[in-house]
Amino acid sequence: MLLRFRVANHRSIRDEQTLSLVAVPRRGESGELGTVRVAGIYGANASGKSNVLSALMWMISAIRSSHTQWEPVGGVPRQPFKLSEAGRTAASFFELDFLHEEQRYSYGFEVDDTHVLGEWLYAFPHGRKKKLFERSGVDDITFGRALTGENQRIRRLTRPNSLYLSAAASNNHHLLGALYAALIGKVMFAQHGEEDEKLRLHLTKFLLNETDFAPALNKLLQLADLGVERAEIMERPNDPMLDEFAGPSPDDLADSSSEAALRALRARVVLRRSSGGVSLSLEEESAGTRAWLSLLGHALLSLRGDGVLVTDEIDSSLHPLLSSSLIRMFKDPLINKRRAQLIFASHDTTLLGSMLEDEIMARDEVWFTEKDDSGSTSLYSLAEFHPRRDENVERGYLQGRYGAVPYLNFDSIREVFREGSGATSEPQA
Structure with a gap:
């Protein structure tokens, strides 16, 4: 379970920013603070929402790969703030506070272009x-x-551009290996894009072959009112070329055998439609159907394994009622018994209001990103504004009450067409 994530000097994030999943006490509350199950990040286009998620993804990737995959003399493949000389040369900073087996830990590192x-x-x-x-x-x-x-011994094996935690896990350190596994195995990422969707669908295919997951997957697919009765796996003929498929490894898919994982890669998914029992391949389905099915596997794995699902543009191709249902799954204590977490970026302001449900997002679950004139991203919480319990957060956000919205002067847009050569000429009779 994640408590806090801090980052500085990654992409548009120049100065240190903090994403906290520690619950903010409401007035009159006391006692030990809990954690939130959901954190949603809002902001204008190019304000840095995706970069916050990218920073967390880069940190987890560095933990996983620095010792085994980074080139020994290749330096550190970081992505610093490039809009100033100071940003290009300053160190990048990453730190996570998290719980593992009910024990709190804080792990972090600083890197430049060449060394840790x-x-x-x-x-x-x-x-x-x-x-x-x-x-x-x-x-x-x-x-x-x-x-x-x-x-x-492990210290002597750790390269200047490799993380000690990564080297320790590769050399069977008992405690550090367990912390390494908790971080890279329980934080899952769902990026926006066709290739990432394909990878997520491979995981879903694998889970459709697992009796522990297939019934829930099919029921959630059916309840989404997409006109789909169930998903079915159809085996393709054996193809040796698939052995070289550059998709997720069996470890990435789930803890199972290589044979089972390869069988999932060889298979294809067809969706049996409720109308007439017709089956269509995924390629023939809508973007929304594919998006929902591709997210379900990650969501179920996270919910059943106290994981963390990090997804960019959660509203992409999904109806607001579907994305809100995904959020509610993580917030519902009867569903989310193991305290899994969902971190997402979105433009869907209906998730901030009460039009869909009484309250989908609490004040300490909503975050905003905004860029200053230098192009640097700031990350801040809705809780800092102390909104009233009955305040319409969606309306306040769109009106600019909390910042993090684009400023558009429509009169200036109209002027562009006035100045254009013939762009606004009167139509011919």
Whole structure:
């Protein structure tokens, strides 16, 4: 479970920004704070919504790949703020606070174009900070007493451009390997785009072969009122070329055998329509049907495994009632018994109001991004504005009460056509 994510100097995020999933207490509430199950990010086009999600994705990718896939002399493939010389040369910073087996941890690192400049991991037993390891400079790593294992041997194997956490997991460190697995295995990403949708559909195909998931997948597909009765798997003939398919590995799909994963890749999905029992392939279905089916696999895996689903443009090709239902699945304590989380970016303002449901998004679940004149993104919470319980957040957002909306002067747009050569000439009789 994620508590906070902090980032600086990634794409349009120049200065340090924080996305918090710690619940904000309402007036009169006291006691230990909980966490929110949902965080939605709103803002104008090109304001940096996707870059917040991209930063989290880049951090998880670095943890997974820095030791095994980054070129030994290839530096660090980061994406700093490029609109100023200071941004291009300054270090990039990433930090996650998270819970693992009811224990709080804080892990982070700083990198430049060539090296890991700093890296740290702390535990907080009984709320007190305890060092597990700290790294300063290229290879100066110190360890706390609580971190047992072959720490020094792994330190010698850690390259200047590799994360120690990544190296430790690759060398079977018991505790660090478990934390590594929790981060890369439980944070799932659903990006907007055709290729990513194909990868998500491969996961859905795999789950349709699993008796633990197939009934729920088909029921949710049916309840979406898409005119679909169920999804079915049809096997293709064996094709040796599919053995080289560059799609998700069996580990990415689920914990199962290579044979089962390959069988899922060879299969194709057809949807049996409610009208007349006709079956259509996914390629013949609407973008909305494919989008809903492709998200369901990730959502069910996250909900059943206390995971974190991070999705950009959650409203893309989906009716507002479908995207709101996905959000409500994560917020419903009867469905989300393992405290899974959903982080998304959206333009769908109906999710902010009460037109669809009483309250889909609480104030501490709504975040905004806005760019200043230098092109730098700021991230801030709706809770900072202390909206009244009965305040129409959707209307206030569209009216610019919280910022994070584009400013469009329609008179200026009309002037463009007035100035155009013949663009606004009177129609001929």
